[in-house]
Amino acid sequence: MLKKKDKYKVAVVGATGAVGNEMIGVLEERGFPVLELLPLASRESEGEKIEFRERTWTVRRLSKDSFRDVDIAFFTAGAEQSREFATSAVLAGAVVIDSSSAFRLDPKVPLVVPEVNGGMVSQHSGIIASPDPYTIGMSLVLKPIHMRARVRRIVATVLESASGSGKKAMEELADQTVALLNFKEIEKKIYPHQIAFNCIPRIEAFEQTGSTKEEAEISRGIRRVMQDESIGVAVTAVHAPVFRCHSGALNIETEENLSPNEARAILSSARGVIVFDDPSRDIYPMPIDVAGKDEIYVGRIRADESVRNGLWLWLVIDNIRKGSALNAVQIAEELVK
C-alpha cells in the first residue's frame, strides 16, 4: 500500500522513450506531487539529462537496486523490462504503475482506466496495470453506452500508429518513407515488413487461435475494464503508416435500442470523451487532429441497419498521451487521492 505523503519519490522506467518522455511532461503539467524524480533507462541512455520543473535530472541505469525509497514507479519500457524489474520495485516498497502488456491479463493486477473503473486502484497488491491504448479509448466511449443500453458485442478494426511500437518504429517509418521517395532500398529493423505506404495486419505474435497477442489483449482488456465478461469482442489490429494516434472503426450491438442522437448525447457528457461528429461540416476525428489531446475523439456515429440495435462509431486516441502516459499518471492521482 502507498503511504500517504505530501510529495512522492517517483521513478519513471523508460524515461527517454516516447511514453516516458510524455509522462514526465504530464507529471509536470498536472502538478503531480513529486518530491524527487528518478528517470531510469537502459545503459544506452545512462547520463542523459531530463528537464522537469526547472531542474535537470540525470538518467540512471535501470537495475534491480534502482527503487530504494521510491514511492511510485511508472514502467513504460515494454513488457520485458516490466517482467524483469517490477517485482524488485514492489519489494522495495514502491507501487508499480505499468503501461506495458506484462500484467494486463493477470487477475491479481487491477487494470484501470480512472474514469471507468478508478475504484479498482485500491485493490492492488503492488502493481496496477494501464490497459492497451485502444482498450482505454474503447472503454471510455463504451462504458457510458453500456450503462444506458448494455453492449452485447463489439467488432473493432484498429489502426495503430508507429508510436505504439516505440521511437525506433517512428524513425523506421520516416526512414523507409524517405528511402522509397528516393527510389532506394528500405531497411527493416522493427517491423517485420515495410511499413511506409503499407498496412501490416499483424501486431505482436500470433496465438494458437489465429489472433495476435494485441488482438487478444484488447478483447480481454475491454471486458476487464468494463467489468463485464459477457460482452462479445472481436478485434483485428493493423499497423498503419501513421506516426501518432490509434484510430479505428467500432461496430457495436446493444441490448436496448440507442439512436445515434442518443449516443451522441450520452457521449457528449462522458468524462474524457469529445464528440467530434458533424458530417455537414466534414468533421470526424483523424490521427493528425487528436495528437497531443487528452481526450478520446469519437465521430461517424450512425446506425447500422444490418443487425438489431447496431451502431457504428469511429474512435481516435493519442496512444502516447491518454493511451499511455496520461492514463498512468491519472492512476497515480487516484492512488494518492
Add this chain to the structure above:
Amino acid sequence: MLKKKDKYKVAVVGATGAVGNEMIGVLEERGFPVLELLPLASRESEGEKIEFRERTWTVRRLSKDSFRDVDIAFFTAGAEQSREFATSAVLAGAVVIDSSSAFRLDPKVPLVVPEVNGGMVSQHSGIIASPDPYTIGMSLVLKPIHMRARVRRIVATVLESASGSGKKAMEELADQTVALLNFKEIEKKIYPHQIAFNCIPRIEAFEQTGSTKEEAEISRGIRRVMQDESIGVAVTAVHAPVFRCHSGALNIETEENLSPNEARAILSSARGVIVFDDPSRDIYPMPIDVAGKDEIYVGRIRADESVRNGLWLWLVIDNIRKGSALNAVQIAEELVK
C-alpha cells in the same frame, strides 16, 4: 446487343488516367481481339501518344461524337464523365462497360464480376457496370463461402489507397509526404484533409443515413453481385496513406458453421482468389505484395468466438487492376464469348 465479330473497335474513356492506362495494358496482355483502339480523354491530354501492340495511338478529345463505329466503350474517367457521355456511346451502337459509380445501383444495369455472376452480362441494355473495387474483392471471396455456408451478415472496415481517388490523389500523397518530411506546409487539392501519415474516415459525400456514398455503394453492390438481398452489410470506408491496393478486415456470420480450415479449403479452389495465410511464417496479404496481381489475396482467416459461426478474414485487392481495369476487360471477354 454486341454484334459478334472477329475483332472489335474499342474505345477507352480516360485513357491517360490510372485505370485507363492499366486497362490498355490488360487488353494487350490478355490478347483481347482489338481491331482498333480509340483512346479518349479530356482536352488536357488530347494529342498524347499511347503504345498498344507495337503501334502508337493518339489520344482524342472525348465528345458526344466520339463513338462512331465503336463496338465496346470502356469508361474509366469517373462518374461525371460516364453520366455525361455513356448514353451517346450506347446511341452510337457501342456496349458501354463502366468502371465508375454512375450506374452501379441502377436496377436496369447489370453489375458484374465475371467469376461470380458472369451470366448477368447477357441482360444488359447497352451498359454493364463494374463494381467498386472492394465489392469485387469481397464478392470473389464471399460468394463461394455463401454457397457453402450462407453469409448472413458482413461487417467490413475498408482501407482505400490513393489510387482509388486517381492519379492526382497519388501525387498529393507523395507531395504532402515530402512536404511534411521537410517541415513545410502541405497543399490540399484532392483530399479534404491531410492524407500523408493520416487516415481520413470519409470517402465520397455523406448520405442522410450518416454513411458515405462509398459505404452505401459497397453495401448495396455486394448484395447485387451476390444476388442475395437478405445479406446484412455494414461498412466503414477510410482513406489510408497507401498508394495502391485496398485492404480491409471482414467479419462475417454464416448460417452454417464453417471452420477456418474449411474456409481456407473453399477459398483455395475459388476462382480469382489466392489464400495467403500462414501465421507461422508471418504470411498475410499486404498492399505492397498485391500491387500488380490479378487475384484477390486473403489471409488472417480465423474464428470469431464473439458470435455464432463468426469468421474474420483480411482481404487485399489491387484496386486498379482486378478492382477496375481487369474486371472490366473480363466483362468484355464474357461479352464477346
